[in-house]
Amino acid sequence: MKIATLAVLLFSVWPSAAQNPTSRLHQQLRAYRSAHEKQILGEFVNLLSIPNHAGDTADIERNVQAISAMLQARGVKVELLRLAGASPIVFGELRTPGATRTIGIYAHYDGQPVDPAQWQHPAFSPVLRDPSGQIVDGQAQKSLNPQDRIYSRSSSDDKAPIEATMAALDALRAAHVPPSVNLKFFFEGEEEAGSPHLAEIIAKYPEAIAADAWLLCDGPVHQSGRMQVDYGSRGDIDMEMTVYGPAHPLHSGHYGNWAPNPIMLLTHLLDSMRDANAHILIPGFYDDVRPLTPSERRMLAQTPAADQQLEQELAIAQPEGDGAKLAEQILKPAINVHGIQAGHVGEEAANVISTEARASFDIRLVPNQTPERVRQEIEQHIERQGFFIVHQTPDLATRRAHPRVVKLEWGPGYPAYRAPVENPMAKAVVRSIEEATGGPIIQVVSLGGSVPMYLFEGKKHVPVIGVPIANADNNQHAANENLRLQNLWDGIEIFGTLFAHLGGNLGAR
């Protein structure tokens, strides 16, 4: 994979979402942020400097301590929701005297794995870069350029909303405007690992998610740069696939054409699952897919298409999907093969038949698919291709007994979520963000990415609304992840406005 350093140059500089303040509150939030930019950035850099791969327990605990301290500094009561073997949830409560409504804020403090070779600089040594990619000394500037970006793992995904909500509380306090709602902060520490313990933690601490609405703060805003809310996200189930060749590596000249080549077994199997145009070939895979509702169809029709701009900037001559737009494609299930590996390529290539070949998948689900059913359909399909499925590394006796053996290692997975798009609480969220940004925002039926939204609706089926703040070209999950400063500033104004207004009359403008 090429280093993603071109992103800043390729993507046009997004327009700033920030218009002139439209209300007294908006002016106050803006003034606070302007006066405290370097302080906010300094706190953010401290948080970003802590490595945060979910598997690294010591690092995770350092994040937990740092975030707990950030909450407590704002008067938020902190509890760590612990479960053996899991990263703790940093859970905070801020009660507002007289408030009748509770709003939950979800974000995650863990990040994707880092491949240091792909980064321009160490992933946990945040740097500020100007739009040309030059490193900028922020503290030495008279004022920060909002088009500059902070580069660090998790700068966008997903520590940005943690910093933005904290700064929003500061800004409200400075303005002497108390939140109009009770607030719950729910910061997860293993979202990038597929949230393997989240359901169990919520089952153990069910009161933590009791609220009137949840804001799931993850993912990027629209590619046009305009702020958006999303009413759902795709589900996800991860899978690692390993197929086997000879018990030890063989010379490809002396044994080529005879010893089973695991690369060919793997590519053959992958090709049977999905074509190069994104269509899933597994029989029955689309059967459970709930068609879009009329309201969802209307919303989809109104979503602005950034396709042409993206195609140009990403050098894509022809997207997958037979001409369907991106916004529509992400409402369908997807089999993404995100890694494949066997033997070596390039300088390290050797004329060897490998003992195994591996592929790594993320499979995206939509309503009403379930991880269990999808897993079953995929396994049945693989068996029909003549493979014997194991879930542990097979011994040689197993490999001798079956012409084609495949090991499948499944992550736990979780289903998609969609909030009813007409929900009044959702409408109130949209109105508040529009006040904070000074113009109409984009509403999308669902994120393409996955957030475990479904767990937060609880027994009362409260709406769970996605409120992303990161720029779309943030190199999310890849090297050189970044956050445009303007997106952080916008986030502060958005969360400040939401906290101040969501306690109000749901019918009111």
Added chain:
Amino acid sequence: MKIATLAVLLFSVWPSAAQNPTSRLHQQLRAYRSAHEKQILGEFVNLLSIPNHAGDTADIERNVQAISAMLQARGVKVELLRLAGASPIVFGELRTPGATRTIGIYAHYDGQPVDPAQWQHPAFSPVLRDPSGQIVDGQAQKSLNPQDRIYSRSSSDDKAPIEATMAALDALRAAHVPPSVNLKFFFEGEEEAGSPHLAEIIAKYPEAIAADAWLLCDGPVHQSGRMQVDYGSRGDIDMEMTVYGPAHPLHSGHYGNWAPNPIMLLTHLLDSMRDANAHILIPGFYDDVRPLTPSERRMLAQTPAADQQLEQELAIAQPEGDGAKLAEQILKPAINVHGIQAGHVGEEAANVISTEARASFDIRLVPNQTPERVRQEIEQHIERQGFFIVHQTPDLATRRAHPRVVKLEWGPGYPAYRAPVENPMAKAVVRSIEEATGGPIIQVVSLGGSVPMYLFEGKKHVPVIGVPIANADNNQHAANENLRLQNLWDGIEIFGTLFAHLGGNLGAR
């Protein structure tokens, strides 16, 4: 790929090819070797300790100096055949007064790339291991166990014949038996890189290959452990293939189903070229293949099949090739995909759509295929799959202009070779080896592997015979490459007998 440390345990201990000496000369060669085993091993270890990847010029020069010194110590006149940018050929001549025949000996001193993570110990720190895999201190033993093996890159492929021929000269001198032929030693230094300059070097130094026969000493003996000669080898052309996705890595949730996934483009293309059963699907690919001659068919029928034993030891439930035996399969052309890489698998896996996906090939040719024609057929096939072919990394404008872009990087390649199996010189080689090993040897139509034999037949079309000495389970090209000591000892007796006898009457036993 799994480390190949199981090889020693999995493979049965081969029977020793060495029978009781059948002639006075054989006794003398055996006695010399028995008395000088540790000295021979010491010299070999020194040679193996020099890293020998063809790209590393300084290492290559150290090999050149060491081998030159080895030759000169035996009175061989050394000349380095140099060409700008190429590893030098270490060329040696040893003239025998009165000899009327000249025999050329080819071997190569460079080795395959090393992946240190896969090796049990550093690849250029040779160690001796007993059949259970325990490290043995050879110098401390009273006598060496011929079933022990020396582990090091190039211990078998292909420094073994260099050491064996040198020790054979020593043994003949000790026995006061001069070679019956003039000898030429031609030690190449970039065979594993595909011999990219060999044709040019031979064109520059045509006299170097003038001889009455060439012995190409590379590759392993038969899987049964019996010595063999081969009358040919497959040709080879290497190729690196890169297909492209988006210009920078994208989140697979937000863009999956829309951004072209280069892994799927690649697997789709691979599957169109070759099925999982080794059959090549490219139209016309088999058209140039010369059918086996009746003599070749007879020889193939007489080649003992080790298939069942190999299937058991390699845990192969069903080989490729629709039931054809290994010996037959390696007489067909092959498309071997020996490496594939995109994104990451396992712990490093991330939910990313990669910018590119790569595969590395070795394509094996048989008479009368040519690298040029095969390259043309493959490129035409790839174009028919809708790909735009480039041979340099494409710029973004190219990627924007074509839905599917593939970069193909071809090695120079060379054709297969087959000696006429009835050639009298070839028969004399067989008889000498049978004397040295005390029993009938195996004769095979062709090695599955590739050796640039075709270059050595010269204008006079002299026979080029493959005389391998390495054990078949040597982990050639992989980690933990090894040579069984008995194979080195056998090699000394074989080369000693060949040097002493090949000047004789070709009709005589």
